[in-house]
Amino acid sequence: MITEVTASAAPSADPNHVLSLANTPVLWICALGVFLVIVIQSVIYMGAARKAAPSVGMSRQELNLSFRTGAIAAIGPSLAVVLVAVALLALFGTPATLVRIGLIGSVQFETAAASIAAGTAGAELGGPSYDQQAFAIMFFAMSLGGAMWMLSTLILTPLMKKGEHRMAKVNPALMTVVPAAALLGAFLSLGFGEVPKSSVHVITLAASAVVMGACLLLAKVPGMGWLREWGLGIAILLGLLAAFLASSAGLGPSA
Incomplete structure (x- = not known):
């Protein structure tokens, strides 16, 4: 009897068990509340823009054109985020994905933070x-x-702005190099941590890196700048394809 009670009280590692917590009504209410705030902010900003337009010489037609241009320009980055979010629904659940990926949009930070946090609990995402x-x-x-x-x-931000002006006088490149180096080190650590697991992991990492590098190079071509936003989603999809092909070829870890 004690064994049965202990077993029933222990947390289950079943992904469906995790999703039952990830999709609770409380998280849905919080997610919808956050999006309601964003909608209200957008309405306020658009109203402020309409009021300020005459003072800078913008007509109503020009203002409406700027709104349409902004909305159309947001489609590309939004679809890129959607591609990433779909791949994370099974791990984070819908409310968390909507708020963390759909709203904030920094999938690099979210996935890195999730991997590190899960690792502190001795767990692996999706494992x-x-x-x-x-x-x-x-x-x-x-x-x-x-x-x-x-x-x-x-x-x-106000404090950093003052410090940035002072540091820019000493070395303008410092404010760019230090954050980029920190992010590069973090993602290299996460990426190379997958290498020893199997040949499939190596092939997936290499394929994703090559695709992402190619997207960044092609983004420099006139008219191809949209690849900067789509590159991550494309790299994930082709990386998954490479993993599937490598696994189908029997390159995965032996049982």
Whole structure:
């Protein structure tokens, strides 16, 4: 009897068990609340733009044209985010994906934060050890990171602006090199951590890197700048295709 109770109380590693927590009504309410705030902000900004337009010499036709141009220009980046979000629905659940990926849009940060947070719980995203506890830790880490971004924008931007002007006088490239180096180191650590697992992991990593590099190079061609936004989604899809082909060829880990 004690064994049965202990087994029933232990968290299940079944992905469906995780999704039952990831899709709870509370998270749906929070997600819809966040999007409601964004809609209200957008309405306020559009109203402010209409009021300010006459003072800068913009006609109503020009203002409407700018709104349409912005809406059309947002389609490409939005579809790129959708491609990534679809691949993460099974891991994060719909509410978390809508808020973290669909709203914030920084899939690089979200996936890195999720992997690191799950690792602290001894779990691997999508693996047998990925349970409700790992999901809660991961979601808290992602949300806390996003909240810090917003707070830093609100509080630290004026202070950093003053410091940036001073540092730019000393070395203008410093403010660009340091953040880029930190991100590069973080993602290289995550990527190369997959290499020892199997040949499929190596092929997937190499294929994704080649595709992403090709997209970034082609984005420099006139008229191909949209690849900067679509590159990540394309790399993920072709990486998954490479993983499927490699696994079908029997290059996966032996049982």
